Amino acid sequence: MLSRHQTSWxxxxxxxxxxxxxxxxxxxxxxxGLAQQPYDPQFxxxxxxxxxxxxxxxxxxxxxxNETVKEDTVLSYLRTRKDRLYDPETLQADKRRLxxxxxxxxxxxxxxxxxxxxxxTFEVFERPTIRAIEFRGNRGITDRTLLKxxxxxxxxxxxxxxxxxxxxxxxDYYRSKGFPKAExxxxxxxxxxxxxxxxxxxxxxLQRIEKVEFVGNTFVSAKRLETQIQSKPGYxxxxxxxxxxxxxxxxDVEKLTAYYRSFGFFKARIGRELDFDENNKWxxxxxxxxxxxxxxxxxxxxxxxxxxxxxxxxxxLNLHSGEYFNQGKMDRDVNTLRDVYGxxxxxxxxxxxxxxxxxxxxxxxxxxxxxxEGEQFRVxxxxxxxxxxxxxxxxxxxxxxxxxxxxxxxDIREVRSSERRLKSSQLFETDPQSGKEPRVVIKPPDLNxxxxxxxxxxxxxxxxxxxxxxxxxxxxxxxxxxxxSEPRQFSPSPYGPLPYGPSR
Numbered sequence: 001m002l003s004r005h006q007t008s009w010x011x012x013x014x015x016x017x018x019x020x021x022x023x024x025x026x027x028x029x030x031x032x033g034l035a036q037q038p039y040d041p042q043f044x045x046x047x048x049x050x051x052x053x054x055x056x057x058x059x060x061x062x063x064x065x066n067e068t069v070k071e072d073t074v075l076s077y078l079r080t081r082k083d084r085l086y087d088p089e090t091l092q093a094d095k096r097r098l099x100x101x102x103x104x105x106x107x108x109x110x111x112x113x114x115x116x117x118x119x120x121t122f123e124v125f126e127r128p129t130i131r132a133i134e135f136r137g138n139r140g141i142t143d144r145t146l147l148k149x150x151x152x153x154x155x156x157x158x159x160x161x162x163x164x165x166x167x168x169x170x171x172d173y174y175r176s177k178g179f180p181k182a183e184x185x186x187x188x189x190x191x192x193x194x195x196x197x198x199x200x201x202x203x204x205x206l207q208r209i210e211k212v213e214f215v216g217n218t219f220v221s222a223k224r225l226e227t228q229i230q231s232k233p234g235y236x237x238x239x240x241x242x243x244x245x246x247x248x249x250x251x252d253v254e255k256l257t258a259y260y261r262s263f264g265f266f267k268a269r270i271g272r273e274l275d276f277d278e279n280n281k282w283x284x285x286x287x288x289x290x291x292x293x294x295x296x297x298x299x300x301x302x303x304x305x306x307x308x309x310x311x312x313x314x315x316x317l318n319l320h321s322g323e324y325f326n327q328g329k330m331d332r333d334v335n336t337l338r339d340v341y342g343x344x345x346x347x348x349x350x351x352x353x354x355x356x357x358x359x360x361x362x363x364x365x366x367x368x369x370x371x372x373e374g375e376q377f378r379v380x381x382x383x384x385x386x387x388x389x390x391x392x393x394x395x396x397x398x399x400x401x402x403x404x405x406x407x408x409x410x411d412i413r414e415v416r417s418s419e420r421r422l423k424s425s426q427l428f429e430t431d432p433q434s435g436k437e438p439r440v441v442i443k444p445p446d447l448n449x450x451x452x453x454x455x456x457x458x459x460x461x462x463x464x465x466x467x468x469x470x471x472x473x474x475x476x477x478x479x480x481x482x483x484x485s486e487p488r489q490f491s492p493s494p495y496g497p498l499p500y501g502p503s504r
Contacts, residue, residue: 128158178243264325267292342412380471
C-alpha cells in the first residue's frame, strides 16, 4: 500500500503529462510548432522577383579575315564567349572595341541559329601596315638618315596622311642640307592595296656658299655682322658646313634687323641677294642694308614708383637723355631697377621698359620705365637639401656661407652672392650641363607650405624691416663632391633635412 507522499507525487506527474499532451495537440492544430508545411517553390519567391527567361547560349565564336593579327589578340577584345548568353548589346560593344583598337578598318558580325544555340562570326578587315620603307635615287644622303628624318617605322599603319607628311619632312631636310631644288615623290604608299612606303628622290644640284658680302653698312663692320648670322662659307675645302639653306638665310635677315634695332636703327631694312655661278653650285650671298637714322633718347622717366624717389631711381640708370638708343643699356637699366627693389625685399617687383616714339621730332623717342612695386618680403625658413643617400656634409657648412638669415628682409643681391660662394667653395658639384650645381631657390608665395603668404608679428624688428612683412621660404640644393677617402655614414637622420630658422 502506497504512502500518502508517494500517492501525491504520482498524481502531480500524471497531471503534468496530460497538460503537455494538450499543448502539443494545440500546436499541431495551429501549425506553429516545429513541424513545417511541405516546401512549395511556387511561393518561395515573389512573382515579380522571378528571373527573366534565359536566351540562347553562344555555342561558338569564329574569327575570319585576320592575316597578321593573331586570333587570340582578337578574342582578347571580346566579351562574347562560348557558353555565355547571347546578347546583341554585347556584340555591338565588342565591335566598337575592335574598331577603336586601331588594328582593323572595319568589323562585321554574322550570327547563325544552331540547334544548341547561336554561332557568332566576327569578320575583320585589317588596317594595312607598312611592311617596308625604301628610298630610290638618293646619293648625297644615306637611307639611314632619311629613315630617321621621315618618322616612319616598319609596322606602322599605312596612313596616307603620314606618308605625305614623311615626304614633306624628307624634302625639307634635303633643302636644309644644300639641295634647294630637291623633289620627293611617293612611288608606293598612296593606294589602298599598297603595303610598302617607297619614295623617289630627285636631289638636284648640291649648292654651297662660296662667300658672304654686306653692302650699305656704315655703323658696324662686315666682320661684326658675320657674327650675327648662321649662313657662312664652309671650311676644310668646303667639305664641312657651308650648304645653302634658304630658311637659315631668311632667319639671318631677321637677326640682322633685330641687331640694328637694338642700337636705335628702328627703320633699318635688310634685304638679300642670291648670286649663283654658271653651274648653279656656288652661291655668293649678299645682304643689302639700309640702316636709316639712329634714334636718340629725348627723355627718360620712371612711372609707378612710390617707395623710392624718382630722382634716385633715374640717377641709377646708364641710358640718359641725349644718347643714342641702346637695347643692351636699356635691359641693364631694367635689371638695375629690379635690384633696387629686390634689395629691399620687393623681389617680385615688375619693371617694363617702353620706348615711345616722338611724332613731332622724327628720330627721337621717350623711354619710360613702368614699375609695379608689389609687396615686401622677408626670409622665413631656410631648408637645406643635400643630395645623396648618405650625405656626409653638415648643414652648417652650407649655412655658414650664406649672408641671409631668417627674419631678414630678402635682398636678392645677397641671395645671388650666397649662391656664388657655394659654387666657388669647391665643396659641391658644379656642372650646369648635368644640372649639378648649388642652387638657391626662393619659393613663390603661392607655393609655400602654409598654402598662402604668412603675415606674422614678431616681438622684435630688424632695422629697415616691416614687422608684418610677408615671409618666403628659401631652399638650397647642393651635390657634395664625392670623397673616396672618407668613410660613408650608414646612419642618416630619420627625420630628413632639418629647417634652419625660427620655430613656428
